[in-house]
Amino acid sequence: MTTTSAIKVMTVDDHPLVRVGIATVVNQQPDMKIVAEAESGPRALELYRQHQPDVVLMDLRLRGDSGARITSALCAEFSGAHVLVISNYDGDEDIHQALAAGALGYLFKSVVEDELVDAIREINAGRRYLPKGVADRLHESESGARLTRREDEILDLLGKGLRNRELGQVLGVTEDTVKTHLKSLFRKLQVSDRAEAVREAMRRGFIHSE
Amino acid sequence: MTTTSAIKVMTVDDHPLVRVGIATVVNQQPDMKIVAEAESGPRALELYRQHQPDVVLMDLRLRGDSGARITSALCAEFSGAHVLVISNYDGDEDIHQALAAGALGYLFKSVVEDELVDAIREINAGRRYLPKGVADRLHESESGARLTRREDEILDLLGKGLRNRELGQVLGVTEDTVKTHLKSLFRKLQVSDRAEAVREAMRRGFIHSE
DNA sequence: CCACAACTCACCCGTTCGGGGGATGGACTT
């Protein structure tokens, strides 16, 4: 048996234990093999150049960095990169960002081993792979609530306890303008006040606490 | 070589990949061995009775259940249980709850393999194991901000966008009483409004979005 | 070129908040 057809897989995750878990599962498959493990964004780029893996398993949230950004960089440099994002979180925004960045698939870390290797094979073949239900939600979020740049900025600052006036000062606009943005923000998130907006934004992945 | 002295380890985690990672690392050690893997709280109890492991590696946040609760239940039934909590999150409250529930140690999932096995040996010996810096923070949080039952309940509801009056109705008290609790809540969390309180509460692990 | 979305600002208005004070009763400690 030759190994020439084995799918070369690279993991990008800052959790050693998760990397070990993935590596163990992948290496148990006869048709795939871990060729590199990156624990950070820059390292991912470096190792990709070095090993030219067929599939990249990308964690979405790494210490400081964002898996979406890394995916963008990767796809910019290597247009043929096949990225499968694996994340703990099912915030709509995370998923959206990942796919927008060029990822071919999305998986939750709660996946069982079989799903993982199935997904890897699909991604390797250049096909998309999304958990059931996720595709539907994407359409919703695309048609429904996509925030503008301003609304995003305001959302970030909302959780910091800034008052409307302070928000205006930070952004360099009037308090009235801030209120206008807040109104459309509340409408889009379907909430009625800032506290609820903060929680909802976290749930959807617009902002993070850590 | 006999295996009679091998440390029997059980994992409790709802992420198969993490279980595999931990199992791989542990089983590579000559002096320890995975004897059971639980993916839920009830299953953890069941498997503990069956295998009587020396050390339990407990994830703090499982689907629906809480690692702290499981730890409590475990320690209640088996006073000699040696639990090592492994969590993604470094919210003070999570750590506090885990230790209060009877856990001997706390680790972040970002640990490298060596730290994990070191910790397992310490816990097996009945000693505590805490990452550097965590012990300090525990003292802070004990002296500083510990919330009362009412404040906790209110915090939970704050993120749902309830107004003070509605909070009162839900809790069966006056709006004025709610405001009193909110004042002391803001003081303890060192915030100035509900939106900031929600984010801070999430950061510290008092409430969760998922 | 025109439509459309985003961003900007303004005004009004009723409601809610946040922060300050003080007070009572129960429970638990010392």
Next chain:
DNA sequence: AAGTCCATCCCCCGAACGGGTGAGTTGTGG
């Protein structure tokens, strides 16, 4: 019995909030 903590309630008041409506300016894209 005194002290402390918690929960409950009350009052006051200025500031902040949310919601509604209208309207001007960009810039992008059909």
